[in-house]
Amino acid sequence: MRAEAGLLLLVCWGGLLAAPPQKKKDRAAEGYAGTEACVACHEEQGKGYAKTRHGALEREAGQGWKDYSCEACHGPGQKHGEAAEAKFILNHAKATPKEADASCLGCHKNQATHAGRVHGSHSAGQVGCGSCHGVHQEKPHAAATCGGCHTDVVAQFLRPHAHRITRGTVECVDCHNPHGSLERAGLRGTARTRNNEPGCLNCHADKRGPFAFEHAPMRLEGCGSCHEPHGSANPRMLNRAEVMNLCLECHANLPAPGNRTGTLGAVAPGTHDLRLPLYRNCTTCHTKIHGSHVNRDFLR
Amino acid sequence: MRRALWLAIPMVVWGQAPEVTTEVGYRALPSTRGDWKSYRSVDNLAEGPRFLQFAGAWTPAGSRGLDALRVTGSGWGDPMNALHLTMDKAGLYRFTFGYRNMAYFNALPSFANPLNAFSQRSFDTRQRLWNADLDLRPGKRLQPFLSVGRQSSNGFGVSPIVVDENSYPAASVIDNGYLQFRGGVHYDTERWRFTLEQGGGRFHDDTALRIEERNTGNRLLPYFGRRLALDRATQAYAVTGQNVYSSAEVTVSPWRWVDVTGQFFYSQPNSDVRFSENAQGTLLWLETLRFVSGQQSLVTGYANQPRTSGAGSVEVRPWSRVRILESWQTTRMHNAASLTGLTTLDQRALPGRSEGDRLVWNESEQQVQAWVDVAKFLTLQGGHRYLWGDAGVRRGTLSTGPAQEAGLLRRHVGLAGFVLRPAARLTLNANAEVGRGDRTYFRTSLQNYERVRVRARYRMADGWQASGHYHRTANGNPTPGVNLRFAAQQAGASVQWTRRTGSVTADYARSTLWNDLVFLDPERYAPLRSLYRDNAHTAALAATWNWPKSRGSVTVGGSLFRSAGSRPTRYYQPLARLLVPVRKQVQLLGEWRQVSMGQAFYANEAFGVQQITIGLRLGR
Numbered sequence: 001m002r003a004e005a006g007l008l009l010l011v012c013w014g015g016l017l018a019a020p021p022q023k024k025k026d027r028a029a030e031g032y033a034g035t036e037a038c039v040a041c042h043e044e045q046g047k048g049y050a051k052t053r054h055g056a057l058e059r060e061a062g063q064g065w066k067d068y069s070c071e072a073c074h075g076p077g078q079k080h081g082e083a084a085e086a087k088f089i090l091n092h093a094k095a096t097p098k099e100a101d102a103s104c105l106g107c108h109k110n111q112a113t114h115a116g117r118v119h120g121s122h123s124a125g126q127v128g129c130g131s132c133h134g135v136h137q138e139k140p141h142a143a144a145t146c147g148g149c150h151t152d153v154v155a156q157f158l159r160p161h162a163h164r165i166t167r168g169t170v171e172c173v174d175c176h177n178p179h180g181s182l183e184r185a186g187l188r189g190t191a192r193t194r195n196n197e198p199g200c201l202n203c204h205a206d207k208r209g210p211f212a213f214e215h216a217p218m219r220l221e222g223c224g225s226c227h228e229p230h231g232s233a234n235p236r237m238l239n240r241a242e243v244m245n246l247c248l249e250c251h252a253n254l255p256a257p258g259n260r261t262g263t264l265g266a267v268a269p270g271t272h273d274l275r276l277p278l279y280r281n282c283t284t285c286h287t288k289i290h291g292s293h294v295n296r297d298f299l300r
Numbered sequence: 301m302r303r304a305l306w307l308a309i310p311m312v313v314w315g316q317a318p319e320v321t322t323e324v325g326y327r328a329l330p331s332t333r334g335d336w337k338s339y340r341s342v343d344n345l346a347e348g349p350r351f352l353q354f355a356g357a358w359t360p361a362g363s364r365g366l367d368a369l370r371v372t373g374s375g376w377g378d379p380m381n382a383l384h385l386t387m388d389k390a391g392l393y394r395f396t397f398g399y400r401n402m403a404y405f406n407a408l409p410s411f412a413n414p415l416n417a418f419s420q421r422s423f424d425t426r427q428r429l430w431n432a433d434l435d436l437r438p439g440k441r442l443q444p445f446l447s448v449g450r451q452s453s454n455g456f457g458v459s460p461i462v463v464d465e466n467s468y469p470a471a472s473v474i475d476n477g478y479l480q481f482r483g484g485v486h487y488d489t490e491r492w493r494f495t496l497e498q499g500g501g502r503f504h505d506d507t508a509l510r511i512e513e514r515n516t517g518n519r520l521l522p523y524f525g526r527r528l529a530l531d532r533a534t535q536a537y538a539v540t541g542q543n544v545y546s547s548a549e550v551t552v553s554p555w556r557w558v559d560v561t562g563q564f565f566y567s568q569p570n571s572d573v574r575f576s577e578n579a580q581g582t583l584l585w586l587e588t589l590r591f592v593s594g595q596q597s598l599v600t601g602y603a604n605q606p607r608t609s610g611a612g613s614v615e616v617r618p619w620s621r622v623r624i625l626e627s628w629q630t631t632r633m634h635n636a637a638s639l640t641g642l643t644t645l646d647q648r649a650l651p652g653r654s655e656g657d658r659l660v661w662n663e664s665e666q667q668v669q670a671w672v673d674v675a676k677f678l679t680l681q682g683g684h685r686y687l688w689g690d691a692g693v694r695r696g697t698l699s700t701g702p703a704q705e706a707g708l709l710r711r712h713v714g715l716a717g718f719v720l721r722p723a724a725r726l727t728l729n730a731n732a733e734v735g736r737g738d739r740t741y742f743r744t745s746l747q748n749y750e751r752v753r754v755r756a757r758y759r760m761a762d763g764w765q766a767s768g769h770y771h772r773t774a775n776g777n778p779t780p781g782v783n784l785r786f787a788a789q790q791a792g793a794s795v796q797w798t799r800r801t802g803s804v805t806a807d808y809a810r811s812t813l814w815n816d817l818v819f820l821d822p823e824r825y826a827p828l829r830s831l832y833r834d835n836a837h838t839a840a841l842a843a844t845w846n847w848p849k850s851r852g853s854v855t856v857g858g859s860l861f862r863s864a865g866s867r868p869t870r871y872y873q874p875l876a877r878l879l880v881p882v883r884k885q886v887q888l889l890g891e892w893r894q895v896s897m898g899q900a901f902y903a904n905e906a907f908g909v910q911q912i913t914i915g916l917r918l919g920r
Contacts (some may be wrong), residue, residue, distance in 0.1 A: 051359070056367045056390030085878050094724060096676065103843070107439065113403065124669065124727050126679060126719045151794045152769045155809035155838040158859045160342050160871040160897050168353070168374035168402045182563070182611055182629055203402075203427060205451045205478035206505055210605035212637035214659045216693045219633065220707075220741050231556045233834065233869040233899075234859075235341075235411040236664040240815075241867035243411070245830040250742050252532055252819030254823050256634070256782040263743050263782070264691065264707040267699040268822040278413045278518045283421060285467045285518075293505075294599045296637065296657065297697055300461040300535065300577070 027068045031076035038077060047071070048136040073103050076121040092135075097128030108147040109149065120180025126277040132178060134246065153230055162231030174191055175199055187222075200229070211291030215298065217250070217292055244280040269297050323352035325889065325915020334896075334907030336409040337419065343872075343895045344379045344405055344805050345911055351376035352915060353620045366388055379403035380771035396437040404429045404455075410902045413518050420469040420518075423454025443486040447499075452477035460518065461509050463579050463595065464586050468517040470535070476505040494550040503541035503571070514581070523584050526591060530581040549854075559615040568606045573639070575599040580881050585645055592645045601639030601655075608632050621673040630668045635659040658704065659677065664688030669715060679724055681731070683715035691741055711737035711746070726758040743782050745836075749775040767798040788813040802845040802853075809838045813865075833865035842875075851887060853879045858893075868900040879917065887917040 024085040027036070035058055039046035049055055049070070057069035065072040073092070081088035091099040108129075122131075132145050143165040147154040156162070163170045172178075176186045188199035200223050201208045207218070217225040226246055227237045240246040269286075272279040283289050289296040326349050332339070353374040360366055367389050380402045390395040407422035431449030455474050458465035482499025511533040519528060545567035552560045560704035585592050638659045643650045661682035669683030689709040695701050717731030733751040740747045746861035750773070757767040770791045777784035792809030813834040821828050842857035858874035873895050878889040893903040 001528075002774050053368070053388065056388075059367070059392040065748055096673075096721075098698060100671075105782060124681065125731065126671075127635040127729075149757070149767070151767060151792055151807055152790050152809060153773060154807060154840070155790070155792060155811070158838050158861050158871075158873075159836075160861070160869065164380060165376070167380040169380075169402050180357070197709070203451065204431065205503065206453065206476045208478065208494045208503060208541075208569075210571050210574060210603040210635050210637075212571070212601050212639055213657050214465070214635050214693075216659060216691065216707075217742060219635070219659065220663075220691055221745065222657075225742070225744070233836070233867050233871075234862050235408045238755060240830075248822070248828075249817045249818045249830050251822075252817070253820065253825065255821065257360075264693055264705050264741055265696060266743070267696040267701075268820075269697045271698070271823045273823050274821055274828075277415050281412055284413050284460060285462050287421070290753050293571065293603070294538065294575045294601070294641075296309055296655070296694065300575075 027071070031078045032068050033066055033077040033081045035070050036067070037081050038074075041081075046135045052135065052138045054135060060294045071187075073105075074109045075103070092128075093128050097126040097131075100130055104133075120177075122178060122185050122186070123180055143172050146178070152274045155218060156228070156230035159231035159233055161233070161237050163229065170203075174202065205292045209291050211293055213294075213296045213298065215289060215291050220264075241282055243282050244274060247282045318358040320354065320356040321917070321919035322354040323889065323917045324519075325350055325352055325913050327909055327911055327913045329909055331908070331910040333730065333909075335905050335909070337422075338905040339407050339895070339907040339909050340405045340896060342907075343909065344403065346379070350378055350913070350915070352913070358391075363389075364777075365392070378778045379405075387446045387589075388438070391437060391439055394438045396433045397431070399430045400428070402429075404453075407458075408517055408905060410899075410905060415518075420458045420460050423455060423457030423459075423472070423474060425453050425457065425474050427451065427453045441488055443488070444484070445486070448479075449478065449480045449698060450479045459509060460529070461511065461532065461533050461579070463533070464528075465523065466517040466519040467534065468511055468515045468530045470509040470511045472507060472509045472532065474507050476503070478503045486741060489533065491551075491553050492550070494548065497547045498545070499585065500544040503539075503543070505537055505539040508534070508536040522914070524589075526584075528584055530583075531580055532581070533577070533579040535577045535626065536575070538574035539571055541569060541571040543567060559613075559619045561611075561615075563609075563611040565609040566607070568604065570605070571603045572831065573599065573603070575603045590645075594644075594646055596644045597641060597894060598643075599639055599641040602635060602823035603635060605635045606635065607634075623671040625669045626662070627669075630664040631662070633659075633661045649716070649906070653741065656692055658692065659694075660692040661689070662691075663687070663709065667715075677720065679716045679719040681715070681719075685713040685715060687711045687713070689741075707741040709737070709741055710739040711735050726753070726757070726906060728756045730754040738779065743784060744786075745777075746775055747777040747779075747784070749773065763798045767793065768793045784816060784915075786814070800846065801848070802843070802920050804843045805841070805857075807837075807838075807840045809890035811836045831866075833866050834863055834867070836863035847881075851879070851881045853877075869897070869907040870899075871897045881917075885919055889917050890913050 032041050035046070036233040050058065054069070057072055058067070060066060071077050073090075075090045077089055080086075090099070090103060092103065127149075131149065143154075143157075155195060157165055165171060174257055175188055223229065227240055228234075228239055229237065233236060234241050238246055240249075248268065250263075250265050252266060253268055254266065274280060278284060286298040288295065288300060292298045292300065294300055313357045320867045327345065327347055329347050350571070353371075353372075354371045355912055356370070357878060358366075358369045361812075366387060368387070370386045373381070373383040380400075382401070383397075383399040385397040386395070403421065405424045407419040407424075409419060412419070412421040424721040429445065429449070433447040434445065436444045453474060453476050457472045457474055458469050460471040461470045475882050478501055480499065480501035482497060483501075484495060484497030486495045487493065491610045510528050514529055514531050515533075516527060516529045533837045545565065547563070547565040549563045550561065554560070575598070577595070579596075580594045583592050583595055584590075585595075600855075609629070609631040611627070611629035613625060616626075618623045618624070621791070635658065636693065641655070643653075665687045667683060667685040669681060671679055671681045675680050687709055688711075691707040691709075692704045693707070697705055699705070713733050713735040714735055715731070717729075720728040722728075731753050733749070735746060737747045751769070752772045754770045756769075757765070759765050766793075770789070772789040773787070775784065775786040788810035788811070790809055792807065794807045795804070796806075811834070813832070815830070816830040816863045817830045818827050820826065838861050840857065840859040842855060844853055844855040846853045856875070858872070860873070861869065861871040863869045872900070873893065876892045878890045880890075882888050891911075891913040893911045893913075894908065895911070896906075898906035
């Protein structure tokens, strides 16, 4: 473990020292007008932009856009300034998402958060960067930004048993990567995670395992096979009103194992009288339903 | 609702001098009725002084080491509170630190055994999470990064100890945590971009349960004339685990019209288990139909779960209006465990037992998708996805089949959709999936399904915006013995109006869910129907009026949820909020909120609580 960590650090810092310096460009000769010229007309945008994280482009020479930072996104503006016509400059609000995104991704394409971007539903649905990110004025990293479009999900969070996204401790981006993911719905990863982003298990670490006795649905189909993660009228955000139904829909004794459907876990693990309230909530005894370290029937 | 969300996290005030906005106040609960435990399980806001929220920012001019420092926090004194700090210097570093503290209380008898006086399956815990992330040289060609974080959960609860044919509610002490760390490097050039990362974590779970007085448990019926009971019992876990993973991602753009991506991930988490149980009382050892007065168990073991995942994709843009994406991914996981157990009954040792278990899972997915810009206002998309996989799990305890059950997955999915922008302010987005399969892992899994999603958004003039959505998912499994029928749909509309004088946000959604499946009663083998229905109305309103030429405002609104079906529920949260300017940088704030819930089948869990918060908002 220590040797691996040492090797990693060596690669990081060795590469850091070996990285070649970036070349400086003569922006004026390439048709750029400069920030001063832009702000002369677009004063409000200039003021707002200077306060954002992108504003550092204007202050720092290292990024190569000092004194030309507006045109880092909008493209060369000399012609636009001289002719005072909108058609000579890239206006992200009026451009198609594809055109606007090409401008953003010129710098941001390979950030770690963008792994799986091409698989993401935002990418497929042509939801542009500007739908969530404000460049002239930063938007809060909160559910309000996501809820602007995902009104259906906002409605689900209004159910009584839900993750409390209004309390500032849980946010949409804790579970979803809006830039894309190899998982469905941009999930950062569940118990069946294929990547190394924690998702559900970041908070629910006791469900992480590995368990000596795994409950297969959790690994094969993820937490959503039993839970409604956004909100539910059922306790513990379950998919069904009673625990019994949730369990016995799979452990149904139908059909017999080995038939052509190949469904798993068809035989119920016990013979209980469902008329007794005790047995209608299976997890009263099968307490370690997410996986047990010691008991194959998840009893302890 | 969204207006309320905006209120929850105030905008950071920027400037070159440190600027801070703070809200402090006192919350009172003048009226509480109904089940207090249910209220705590759902909302859990209590009385007392509160540091409601704060936000600060400092952007020093000309600093060589800092562009901006931002701090936000909320809910200090409340069950959920958070602190977030960001420091950055362009091209040099970006550092973020986050801390979250969440009280997690849950005690709902309807989730456990409603006939038992104990609130079993309940807990009162605190989850604390912190993380520190450091990105070096952001935006540069080579960017090392390091991250460390910890999650811990501590508290108390009630959880049953299961001994043979009975389960006994016991006091539990919950203590688990996970420390994780990762580091790596991003390397970006015009055509090549790669990320190498390695990380890991250490896990512990030291949960313990204890019974110190006679406990007759959940089973009310006697066995052979004797009532089972525990006089004393302890159960202790000592589980430790660790995980090391490596991952690599690469994106290559050999030409402007081609992107090739690849990802590889390997991890090998493992767990070491020590478990002990000591029970004394009137116990039945079912294997020998013998009553005993004492039982001790000791179990040691381990579990390994190596996992390898890979993904690759090629995105080709042969013409400016066409984009084709071919992608493939696969994952292979193998969980193997071995346990050794020793049990004594009335101080006589039974033969030791050794047990093993395996779970094997291989799954792959191949997908091809194409997008065509038919016109500037219309993009069509279509594609095909094929999923296949196999899984092997141990057979059920009562199953008479082979030791390992085999599950298969085979599913073809057709994909279609469009994005329509007939006007600059109107967007209509629709996509559909139609899946057909003949193998699936579980009876309730997706097999023959159709899924449609439509979303429309219209930005009108004068600050008006309207949006609507419609979703429908229908799934079926016609296999004899399964006959699953599932349908869920939701339709909703939202209207927003935002002007300097105020704002209005109104949302409404109607959802229905219907699931029908037959299973056999596990004791009598008689067919029973599992019919789950949920027909719900959800609405939210937030209307704000800003006082002219001052920083005061009035907000009224709230949310409601009403459902009928398998678990009829009503849940209301009306809200009113007032901001009154007192001085230039001081505002008086007041908030009234009511939280009430009722469920027709579980009337004893209903509650209604009023909350009044009065405080000050300081800062610009």
